[in-house]
Ligand SMILES: Nc1ncnc2c1ncn2[C@@H]1O[C@H](COP(=O)(O)OP(=O)(O)OP(=O)(O)O)[C@@H](O)[C@H]1O
């Protein structure tokens with residue numbers, strides 16, 4: 070197994086309290102890895118150490134099996150990128166490309182990659198936050214890095230902007246790149262990542278696949294009438310132990326993938342289903358489960 074990122078007991082202290090505490094994570098080549106944790110968990114501090122922007126207090130790290138050197142294979146979006154406000158998106162990228170010795174043809178390629186071609190002629194100042202963020206990503210892609218490190222890439226975007234950004238990141242990963250991104254949103258990590266490391270107060274709580282992480286907790290909510298028939302059907306399908314009934318509202322401890330089957334059984338029994346919804350385990354609840362303490 071070859072790793073794009075490997076940290077061993079990586080630690081950063083500010084004063085006596087560790088911001089990052091003995092962190093050991095591995096990011097596999099070609100995967101999208103989500104670094105998940107609430108505000109102050111140590112996500113940005115870790116990413117900054119990976120990029121050599123700050124020095125670890127102790128511990129070690131490797132990128133592609135080596136001590137990080139020129140970072141030629143790494144592209145990062147950590148602080149909001151700075152661009153010339155009165156130049157167009159395309160011209161801004163051309164300035165950067167010229168500086169980096171990258172061909173101008175590459176500028177058009179990266180604009181296409183982040184889905185900004187149509188708006189590339191417009192002046193940066195007039196871009197929406199989502200477009201600014203995508204232009205930042207385009208700038209990072211100019212040198213065609215093998216590893217992308219993105220700190221909260223959807224932060225501040227509206228739901229449509231977030232969805233666009235997620236789709237773009239997924240697409241970039243499909244080209245064989247490795248992506249390490251941070252987020253405080255479980256749902257987001259679930260949608261785009263293959264594996265996840267959950268960070269809490271500087272410590273790694275768990276490192277696992279997304280499927281594993283979200284398999285525990287969460288429930289399926291069903292609102293159905295008549296309630297007595299619904300109850301009979303649901304207990305028969307998933308077992309009485311997994312059904313919590315409150316009049317016409319039922320909460321079922323089953324995986325989200327059971328929803329279609331349950332709906333079909335209810336409908337077949339003449340039950341009218343007005344709501345069928347997966348209730349995500351909240352990050353907060355998950356922390357509670359993992360640590361036994363409120364974050
Ligand atoms: N330069 C610094 N000096 C002192 N403390 C710092 C410094 N940088 C970070 N910290 C502390 O380290 C901890 C982790 O901060 P960090 O920014 O890495 O968290 P984060 O997970 O990125 O949070 P957020 O979701 O808010 O971005 C916080 O308690 C923060 O106050």
Ligand SMILES: [Mg+2]
Nearest residue numbers: 112113114220
């Ligand atoms: Mg941060």
